[in-house]
Amino acid sequence: MIPILMYHQIGLPSPKGTPYRGLTVHPTDFKRQMTWLKRLGYQGLSMKDLLPYLTGEKQGKVVGITFDDGYQNVLYNAVPVLNALGFTSTNYIVSKHFSGTNFWDEKKGVPTSQLMSKLELLQYLSHGHEIGSHTQDHVHLPELTLADAKEQILKSKYELESELQTQVDAFCYPYGHKSDEVVQLVRDCGYSNATTTERGLALAEDDLLLLPRITVSRSTNIVRFLQKCLTQLEHKKRMRL
Numbered sequence: 001m002i003p004i005l006m007y008h009q010i011g012l013p014s015p016k017g018t019p020y021r022g023l024t025v026h027p028t029d030f031k032r033q034m035t036w037l038k039r040l041g042y043q044g045l046s047m048k049d050l051l052p053y054l055t056g057e058k059q060g061k062v063v064g065i066t067f068d069d070g071y072q073n074v075l076y077n078a079v080p081v082l083n084a085l086g087f088t089s090t091n092y093i094v095s096k097h098f099s100g101t102n103f104w105d106e107k108k109g110v111p112t113s114q115l116m117s118k119l120e121l122l123q124y125l126s127h128g129h130e131i132g133s134h135t136q137d138h139v140h141l142p143e144l145t146l147a148d149a150k151e152q153i154l155k156s157k158y159e160l161e162s163e164l165q166t167q168v169d170a171f172c173y174p175y176g177h178k179s180d181e182v183v184q185l186v187r188d189c190g191y192s193n194a195t196t197t198e199r200g201l202a203l204a205e206d207d208l209l210l211l212p213r214i215t216v217s218r219s220t221n222i223v224r225f226l227q228k229c230l231t232q233l234e235h236k237k238r239m240r241l
Contacts (some may be wrong), residue, residue, distance in 0.1 A: 001201035002053060003229040004064030006213035011073035013218050014111045022217040027077040033098075033216065033225050034081050037063055040230065044087030047128035047170040047193050054193075054211075056204055063229060064202070065089040066173060066195060066213065069102060069134060072114040075124050083127050091116075092134035092172035092195075095156040098163070104138040115218075118163060125166055132170030133157050133191070142179040149182055152190045168191065183209050185192060 008023040010030045015021075025033075037044060044065045047052075052058040065082070067074050070093040082089055094100070099117040102110065116124065125131060135141065135152040136159065144152065153171070160168045169192040172184070176197025186194050186209055193208045198214035214228045 001203055002050070003048070003062065004047075004066060004213045005212060005229070006195070006210060006215050006238060007065075007067045007074070007078070008012050008069060008199065009071045009073050009113060010067075010077040011071075011113075012228055016113060019109045020105065022219060024217055025216060025220075027081075029218075029220075029222075030078055031081045032222055033086055034087060035225060036089075036222060037229070038085045040226075042230075044082065044085065045134060046088040046090040047132065047138055048090070048130045049088050049196070051193060051208075053200060053207075054204075054208065057236050064213075066172070067091040067133075069138070070094060070115045071102075072116050072120060075116055075120050079124060079127055079129065088130065090132050090170050092132040092170070093121065093156075093160060094134050094136065094138045095159040095163075096136040097138075110129070120203040121164055125164060128219065130170060131160055131166055131168060132172055133160060138174045140175060140177050141175050141182045146181055146185065149240060150185050153182075153185050153191075157189060157191070166178070166222070170195075173197075178210075183207075223226050 010025050010027055011022045013021050042061045042063050042176050044063050053062050070091050098114055101112045133156040134155045136205045139152055141149045153189045157168045170189040171194040173196055195211045195213050198212040202211050
């Protein structure tokens, strides 16, 4: 069983009462979480680096580290911590919105946050981290026609590979929304792995295109964080779902 962590932003949380405030983890808390993983002998890995462990080709104490959406604050607040510890990570990018903002959250009242520019994404890659796809426009894939869904899934891969000169094999379903048809499209478009928002530890028998993750939120204290990552608790919860 392997934990794959799901983060969004690493920065100062927005004011109390703000929608989705919990998706921003304070930099101090993030550093504490990563440091404890290292102390306990765990290696934080990108999805590319994690795959051999997920398939059973390698064995070891490993944790997947993923970030959704490509926020700028991840580069400046999380990457230095990861680099210092020798950890790698995957960031899922909305391919048509380099230097943009989280426009998909506007109607929910979520404050605007800056996304990485092309130069910042190249900087992120230069440190050994991985870029994955989060579609072109952060869409609800099951609500689209299959043709439009395929375009979002396939073109985002091509755009990221072309613009950033890196291979893109990892995918993440926006909002965690998917269907059997959408999963098949992701498979057909050539991705080797995809993460969801379903909670739990990744198991050897899991479909690599339906990998669960562990949400790390603003309120996740260090004891709870370690319980989620390193105990059977999340596995037992998943089995009850």
